[in-house]
Amino acid sequence: xxxIIFGIPASYLALAIMGMVYAVIIAEKMNQAVxxxxxxxxxxxxxxxNQEQAIDAIDFNTLFLLIGMMIIVGIMKETGxxxxxxxxxxxxxxxxxxxxxxVLSLITAVFSAFxxxxxTVMLIVPIVILLTEQLKLKPFxxxxxxxxxSNVGGTATLIGDPPNILIGSAVGLSFTDFLFNMGPIILIIxxxxxGVFDVIxxxxxxxxxxARAHLLRYDAAKALKNHVLLVKSFAVLALVxxxxxxGHNFLHIETGTTALAGAALLMFLDGIGHNLSEKNKKAHAAxxxxxxxxIFFFLGLFVVVASLEHTGxxxxxxxxxxxxxxxxxxxxxxxILWASTFFSAFVNNIPFVATLIPVIESMGSVFGDGEALxxxxxxxxxxxxxxxxxxxxxxxxxxxxxxFADRAGHPISFVKYIVYGFPLTLLTIILANIYLMIVYF
Amino acid sequence: xxxxxALIENPIILAPEMAVRDVLKLFETHHIRMAPVLDAENNLIxxxxxxxxxxxxxxxxxQIEDGLEDLDFIIGGAPAAAKRIRKLGPKPVSEHMDxxxxxxxxNPDTPLLEVxxxxxRYGSPLxxxxxxxxxxxxLVSEQSCLHRLHEILQEVxxxxxxxx
Numbered sequence: 107x108x109x110i111i112f113g114i115p116a117s118y119l120a121l122a123i124m125g126m127v128y129a130v131i132i133a134e135k136m137n138q139a140v141x142x143x144x145x146x147x148x149x150x151x152x153x154x155x156n157q158e159q160a161i162d163a164i165d166f167n168t169l170f171l172l173i174g175m176m177i178i179v180g181i182m183k184e185t186g187x188x189x190x191x192x193x194x195x196x197x198x199x200x201x202x203x204x205x206x207x208x209v210l211s212l213i214t215a216v217f218s219a220f221x222x223x224x225x226t227v228m229l230i231v232p233i234v235i236l237l238t239e240q241l242k243l244k245p246f247x248x249x250x251x252x253x254x255x256s257n258v259g260g261t262a263t264l265i266g267d268p269p270n271i272l273i274g275s276a277v278g279l280s281f282t283d284f285l286f287n288m289g290p291i292i293l294i295i296x297x298x299x300x301g302v303f304d305v306i307x308x309x310x311x312x313x314x315x316x317a318r319a320h321l322l323r324y325d326a327a328k329a330l331k332n333h334v335l336l337v338k339s340f341a342v343l344a345l346v347x348x349x350x351x352x353g354h355n356f357l358h359i360e361t362g363t364t365a366l367a368g369a370a371l372l373m374f375l376d377g378i379g380h381n382l383s384e385k386n387k388k389a390h391a392a393x394x395x396x397x398x399x400x401i402f403f404f405l406g407l408f409v410v411v412a413s414l415e416h417t418g419x420x421x422x423x424x425x426x427x428x429x430x431x432x433x434x435x436x437x438x439x440x441x442i443l444w445a446s447t448f449f450s451a452f453v454n455n456i457p458f459v460a461t462l463i464p465v466i467e468s469m470g471s472v473f474g475d476g477e478a479l480x481x482x483x484x485x486x487x488x489x490x491x492x493x494x495x496x497x498x499x500x501x502x503x504x505x506x507x508x509x510f511a512d513r514a515g516h517p518i519s520f521v522k523y524i525v526y527g528f529p530l531t532l533l534t535i536i537l538a539n540i541y542l543m544i545v546y547f
Numbered sequence: 548x549x550x551x552x553a554l555i556e557n558p559i560i561l562a563p564e565m566a567v568r569d570v571l572k573l574f575e576t577h578h579i580r581m582a583p584v585l586d587a588e589n590n591l592i593x594x595x596x597x598x599x600x601x602x603x604x605x606x607x608x609x610q611i612e613d614g615l616e617d618l619d620f621i622i623g624g625a626p627a628a629a630k631r632i633r634k635l636g637p638k639p640v641s642e643h644m645d646x647x648x649x650x651x652x653x654n655p656d657t658p659l660l661e662v663x664x665x666x667x668r669y670g671s672p673l674x675x676x677x678x679x680x681x682x683x684x685x686l687v688s689e690q691s692c693l694h695r696l697h698e699i700l701q702e703v704x705x706x707x708x709x710x711x
Contacts, residue, residue, distance in 0.1 A: 186617070193620060232615045236608035320623065328620040513611040 142406025163412030174365025180395025446489030451496025
């Protein structure tokens with residue numbers, strides 16, 4: 107790379123390109139994938155990176171993991187299993203509003219730990235709207251819970267939230283690493299939040315016995331659509347989970363390979379017993395489930411961040427952070443936690459996390475490489491994922507729930523969300539802060 | 548041949564403030580399924596029919612975009628739907644009509660074949676408005692198109708018989 111391009115220092119150019127990406131994302135004037143692709147094209151065309159370096163910068167493991175899981179979940183949701191679980195749960199609490207708020211929150215937390223958060227709320231929120239309408243309840247606390255718990259649950263696993271996938275893949279943190287390190291604090295946060303929701307809303311909710319009786323007549327089994335596919339999906343999902351844990355830890359199979367192999371197997375199984383034309387249709391539909399704009403958003407960001415990294419700017423930024431914290435490990439970790447919280451409350455956390463990965467990596471020179479840095483990664487993950495709860499635009503799942511609320515005639519305003527969402531977010535971050543201090547610092 | 552050749556010129560029309568209950572009676576008396584809703588200046592502001600009524604009988608979760616695709620797990624939901632009819636009865640039709648009608652609109656000069664294509668896609672009848680604006684002209688329906696086609700067929704046959 108040249109240090110000066112068209113008379114401008116390369117580092118300024120790289121910074122300007124990254125700045126442009128952020129500006130456009132904040133201004134919401136352009137599709138995020140398109141601006142990431144425009145920016146990465148500029149980075150290569152201006153010579154900040156050559157094509158080979160750009161391709162090297164793309165973390166295909168992350169992309170494969172995303173694509174694989176999107177295909178698997180896309181096929182699985184046809185089975186109706188998610189609605190089935192929600193209805194069974196509603197009946198299990200005898201359709202009491204208080205119990206319903208708790209079980210629907212828990213379901214979303216668990217699902218979003220294993221599925222992407224937006225997919226989770228897209229599957230569960232229509233059921234939430236149905237059940238609250240049926241019980242004549244104001245949907246706000248239920249929808250707020252969907253947002254909060256989808257982001258909290260997503261923090262717990264390697265595949266729960268894109269920042270985790272990014273960090274896990276870049277640093278080599280495994281599925282079990284996530285489960286053992288993030289699992290405990292997320293469980294604590296979930297139980298505390300269920301309690302908080304119950305105190306603020308749950309215990310005040312009332313409905314008629316008649317409405318409850320009506321809900322209890324729901325036949326959950328009818329929500330299951332395709333029993334054969336259901337068995338196939340669960341078999342593949344079990345294999346994929348085994349691949350993430352046993353396969354990764356003992357056979358060193360990368361998570362991207364596991365997810366993509368799982369997707370391939372499920373598509374193959376889904377086609378069995380159909381003629382070629384139907385098989386083609388099914389495969390076409392499965393590939394259609396991949397959110398290509400998300401994939402290209404990541405792809406573009408990898409290149410833009412690498413162009414910044416090549417200029418040495420990110421290493422400098424790392425130096426500045428450790429200077430501010432006097433090279434104190436705990437202080438650095440907590441600065442990362444709180445900074446990423448506030449940042450991702452307002453802006454898409456993925457570019458932030460993608461930029462911070464090389465920054466934290468270069469702190470290895472101060473704090474030691476490899477596992478020594480792990481507490482900083484956990485700080486970043488907790489801040490970036492839980493911070494998404496801070497405002498209505500903090501995470502894509504929030505925006506999705508808000509759009510559903512709008513369509514159903516119960517809009518959630520930005521301010522109303524902040525009044526409840528922001529304090530709840532602070533509570534989760536304080537819990538995370540305490541956990542980090544006790545366990546790691 | 549265009550929409551104006553297959554036009555139903557004086558169809559039943561609705562005023563926005565008419566009660567849904569009265570509209571349904573009107574539908575029954577005149578054996579129609581759908582009618583245009585016009586404002587005081589004869590501008591088309593929406594359409595209302597049995598189809599829209601049926602949609603409003605569903606739970607909100609099934610009405611919205613990306614909502615529930617199956618309701619077969621809801622057992623005994625019919626009384627609730629019946630009650631919703633009772634609730635809708637006194638409401639003005641303007642609250643329940645379809646306002647998103649841009650795609651349905653035909654002009655008097657829309658070619659007949661395009662009219663038929665639109666009917667196959669969006670159903671029948673479809674409203675015809677003046678080229679610029681929303682001034683209501685009439686309706687075209689499956690029957691009015693068929694009727695016009697029969698007339699054309701007769702003309703064609705006479706022409707064929709007369710040509711050597």
